[in-house]
Amino acid sequence: MSDPRYPIGRYLKEETVSPAKRGTWIGEIAEAPAQLRAAVQGLNESQFDTPYRDGGWTVRQVVHHVPDSHLNAYVRFKLALTEDNPTIKPYEEALWARLPDTAATQVGVSLMLLEALHRRWVVLLRAMQESEWSRTYIHPEDGQLRLDYILGMYAWHGKHHIAHVTSLRERMGWG
Numbered sequence: 001m002s003d004p005r006y007p008i009g010r011y012l013k014e015e016t017v018s019p020a021k022r023g024t025w026i027g028e029i030a031e032a033p034a035q036l037r038a039a040v041q042g043l044n045e046s047q048f049d050t051p052y053r054d055g056g057w058t059v060r061q062v063v064h065h066v067p068d069s070h071l072n073a074y075v076r077f078k079l080a081l082t083e084d085n086p087t088i089k090p091y092e093e094a095l096w097a098r099l100p101d102t103a104a105t106q107v108g109v110s111l112m113l114l115e116a117l118h119r120r121w122v123v124l125l126r127a128m129q130e131s132e133w134s135r136t137y138i139h140p141e142d143g144q145l146r147l148d149y150i151l152g153m154y155a156w157h158g159k160h161h162i163a164h165v166t167s168l169r170e171r172m173g174w175g
Contacts, residue, residue, distance in 0.1 A: 035158070
């Protein structure tokens with residue numbers, strides 16, 4: 001790993017997305033909550049407050065960030081499925097990570113939130129029709145984005161942050 005910010009590499013956009021690839025990504029989204037729970041299993045409070053890299057978020061912040069981010073993604077999917085090319089509102093994820101609920105909430109709460117959210121999200125994703133994958137929304141900074149692209153990005157996003165925790169555990173010898 002040459003860059004601890006990207007332990008699994010950066011997300012690489014796929015120009016064409018097959019139904020099989022979407023199925024793989026939906027499976028990865030379905031599995032992410034259990035994988036994140038396993039990644040933090042047995043950590044103590046001091047370990048939760050350890051940054052995964054110099055200048056990076058703590059494990060606690062990472063765990064709370066994943067459902068924050070995926071909740072926004074879920075809402076954006078629903079907006080794109082019910083409105084014609086809506087403009088979504090970005091959020092300041094770094095500022096969200098410093099809000100009091102991040103420091104004061106047990107990580108188990110965010111793990112439960114992620115599990116419940118992903119159950120709902122996966123039901124929605126599995127029910128989508130072929131034509132719906134090309135629906136779009138507009139991100140003010142990133143432009144028009146297709147739902148199949150967003151699906152791949154969030155499948156990567158979960159694995160990306162799980163790897164932040166697992167690679168830290170490896171480096172620190174936390175088992």
